[in-house]
Amino acid sequence: MLVTLEGLDGSGKTTVWEALQERYPDAEFTREPTNDSWYGDAVYRSIEDDDADPLAELFLYTADHADHLSRVIEPALERGDLVISDRYSDSRFAYQGATLETAEEHDLADPLEYVVDIHEPFSITPDLTIYLDLDPETAATRAGTTNKFERAEYLASVRDNYERLIERDPDRFVRVDAMQSPADVLDAVTDALDEAVSASR
Ligand SMILES: Nc1ncnc2c1ncn2[C@@H]1O[C@H](COP(=O)(O)OP(=O)(O)O)[C@@H](O)[C@H]1O
Numbered sequence: 001m002l003v004t005l006e007g008l009d010g011s012g013k014t015t016v017w018e019a020l021q022e023r024y025p026d027a028e029f030t031r032e033p034t035n036d037s038w039y040g041d042a043v044y045r046s047i048e049d050d051d052a053d054p055l056a057e058l059f060l061y062t063a064d065h066a067d068h069l070s071r072v073i074e075p076a077l078e079r080g081d082l083v084i085s086d087r088y089s090d091s092r093f094a095y096q097g098a099t100l101e102t103a104e105e106h107d108l109a110d111p112l113e114y115v116v117d118i119h120e121p122f123s124i125t126p127d128l129t130i131y132l133d134l135d136p137e138t139a140a141t142r143a144g145t146t147n148k149f150e151r152a153e154y155l156a157s158v159r160d161n162y163e164r165l166i167e168r169d170p171d172r173f174v175r176v177d178a179m180q181s182p183a184d185v186l187d188a189v190t191d192a193l194d195e196a197v198s199a200s201r
């Protein structure tokens, strides 16, 4: 079973993902961008390059995803493991969908759909996606960005894209209010996860 954690930067995904490792010691914990491959290294180089071409960046993230699938996710699912990924393809749909929306050098009619279509032939859809919902200003503050206003504006369009994704596939998503205390967020996530795991047995 594949479970993904999604949300804006600063929404608390990594905090939850780390806490879940105690509760599910046998699960495979993984993340995107990956932090153990040269594909992931290439993604982080691109994140640090303010002049990165947005379409090139999309394909770097997608290359990292393809490698992550074949190297980590598919073998774990074949073993029957529970896989919990901190970010996954919805991050690309929401973030690169937003980046490409304003990219002057590329004129795509519907960037979010374009990114979804690229994944369609090879990717695996998660069984459950837990969405940590947070307003863009709080997200930018928590993420500690240098240009908070600019970041919050970008995160607002990323959040709109997450809402579109939830609307098109409501049964896959569980929304958790990320303004709650870390303990309450963890409880809500654990409830959703426990329920999905027992339903899959
Ligand atoms: N529920 C919460 N309430 C307040 N602050 C939080 C909460 N969850 C996480 N934080 C803090 O917000 C920051 C970003 O959290 P993190 O888990 O790294 O988010 P993400 O992985 O989604 O970017 C960290 O400083 C973390 O301690």
Ligand SMILES: Cc1cn([C@H]2C[C@H](O)[C@@H](COP(=O)(O)OP(=O)(O)O)O2)c(=O)[nH]c1=O
Residues within 6 Å of the ligand: 008, 009, 010, 013, 014, 032, 033, 047, 061, 086, 087, 088, 089, 091, 092, 093, 095, 096, 143
């Ligand atoms: C996986 C992924 C991440 N990202 C972005 C989100 C983050 O701003 C950045 C790094 O991700 P991450 O290290 O998960 O950041 P955070 O813990 O702050 O959420 O990469 C994309 O734009 N597209 C993607 O497909």
